[in-house]
Amino acid sequence: MGFEQNIENEFEAQKKNIQKPNLMVVGGTGVGKSSLINLIFGKDLATVGSGKPITRGLNRYEQPHIPLVIFDTEGYEITDGQVDASNFYQVVIPEIKRMQIEPLSKQVHLVWYCISVSNHRITSFDLENIKLLSQELRLKCAVVFTQCDNDPIDADGKGKGAEAFREALKEQGLNLPTFETCSTDRELQLDLEELLEWSSESLSNEDLRQSFIGAQRHSIELKRKKAYRVVTTFSATSAATAGANPFPLSDSALLVPQQIAMAVTLSKTFGFDSLGDQISTLLKSQLVSIIGKQLAASLTKLIPIFGQVVNAAVAATLTGGMGIALIEIYSNAYRTYLDTGKSPDWASLFSNFDEAFQAATSAWKEKQA
Numbered sequence: 001m002g003f004e005q006n007i008e009n010e011f012e013a014q015k016k017n018i019q020k021p022n023l024m025v026v027g028g029t030g031v032g033k034s035s036l037i038n039l040i041f042g043k044d045l046a047t048v049g050s051g052k053p054i055t056r057g058l059n060r061y062e063q064p065h066i067p068l069v070i071f072d073t074e075g076y077e078i079t080d081g082q083v084d085a086s087n088f089y090q091v092v093i094p095e096i097k098r099m100q101i102e103p104l105s106k107q108v109h110l111v112w113y114c115i116s117v118s119n120h121r122i123t124s125f126d127l128e129n130i131k132l133l134s135q136e137l138r139l140k141c142a143v144v145f146t147q148c149d150n151d152p153i154d155a156d157g158k159g160k161g162a163e164a165f166r167e168a169l170k171e172q173g174l175n176l177p178t179f180e181t182c183s184t185d186r187e188l189q190l191d192l193e194e195l196l197e198w199s200s201e202s203l204s205n206e207d208l209r210q211s212f213i214g215a216q217r218h219s220i221e222l223k224r225k226k227a228y229r230v231v232t233t234f235s236a237t238s239a240a241t242a243g244a245n246p247f248p249l250s251d252s253a254l255l256v257p258q259q260i261a262m263a264v265t266l267s268k269t270f271g272f273d274s275l276g277d278q279i280s281t282l283l284k285s286q287l288v289s290i291i292g293k294q295l296a297a298s299l300t301k302l303i304p305i306f307g308q309v310v311n312a313a314v315a316a317t318l319t320g321g322m323g324i325a326l327i328e329i330y331s332n333a334y335r336t337y338l339d340t341g342k343s344p345d346w347a348s349l350f351s352n353f354d355e356a357f358q359a360a361t362s363a364w365k366e367k368q369a
């Protein structure tokens with residue numbers, strides 16, 4: 001069967017449906033906006049290539065393979081206690097207002113309002129801006145405390161400066177989610193994971209959430225969590241297919257279209273596409289190989305476990321087992337990429353697919369028993 005073409009088609013189809021979240025990062029000059037963007041989305045997005053100035057003071061960053069658009073404001077300056085906010089009111093706010101009357105795909109979906117904890121105080125200007133963005137313009141807005149590595153911590157392990165900022169926000173009736181971050185020390189996680197989780201969950205539809213999780217390069221854990229949900233969904237679809245009409249294990253190719261869609265969706269969840277053409281081309285050829293040859297071989301070995309008939313439970317297990325095995329391989333591949341910056345060695349990663357698949361299906365079956 002032409003798995004190769006099927007997989008290629010599925011990649012193409014899913015690419016066409018991609019929706020890119022629009023993330024606007026707002027804050028004063030030097031608070032660490034660009035550093036945060038680079039830490040989370042990789043340097044390729046913001047520094048390499050085209051940061052298109054929309055007008056002075058607002059840059060739009062987009063790369064063809066990365067499913068996210070960033071609007072990086074140039075920041076306002078505070079000199080001698082005076083705020084120079086001309087950029088904010090003359091450029092940033094009008095641009096947001098202009099975008100808000102466009103279709104959903106062109107609106108601002110999320111705002112990260114950045115305030116540096118090392119500035120020691122939150123200005124009334126910041127408070128007004130946050131009010132304007134979150135209440136008047138009704139944008140989904142997180143307050144991100146930056147440069148928190150310099151913030152002394154209290155008995156509960158929370159930053160003292162951040163805590164004072166939170167109080168100031170509350171006093172103004174601004175009950176927005178806040179996150180403590182640091183962009184210069186990878187070991188210092190603080191609330192980064194929570195910021196990413198909040199951001200993906202705040203997006204208004206599944207396609208946008210999927211894109212956000214694929215685009216962020218910081219949290220493998222978030223990718224894995226999302227991936228498990230993807231697998232559960234496809235596993236249920238397979239169960240429904242077989243439940244309506246059980247078929248012999250030798251016809252398990254009937255599940256292949258769903259498994260291909262799942263494998264491609266998972267690769268989107270991990271964001272392999274954004275790591276470069278070579279990585280996804282090599283991944284595709286491995287998928288062709290497992291779905292074609294290896295899967296057939298593994299299935300024969302599964303007969304003693306499952307018997308000859310694919311009913312709902314067996315179908316759920318076959319697709320679920322394949323999904324779990326893929327999550328493990330994809331996670332390892334992604335870790336390798338983050339650690340070394342090099343393309344994962346797909347052939348060697350996939351050489352264990354057979355065992356991983358059988359272990360996952362057996363585990364799944366036991367769970368159901």
Ligand SMILES: Nc1nc2c(ncn2[C@@H]2O[C@H](COP(=O)(O)OP(=O)(O)OP(=O)(O)O)[C@@H](O)[C@H]2O)c(=O)[nH]1
Pocket residue numbers: 027028029030031032033034035036073074075146147148149150181182183184185
């Ligand atoms: N200690 C510490 N320094 C940081 C952190 N994040 C950024 N910096 C430093 O702060 C300086 C400004 O960072 P940028 O990321 O350029 O700040 P920005 O908000 O993009 O600044 P503009 O583009 O000028 O508005 C740089 O020297 C960074 O290295 C952090 O988490 N901790």
Ligand SMILES: [Mg+2]
Pocket residue numbers: 033034035072
């Ligand atoms: Mg910057």
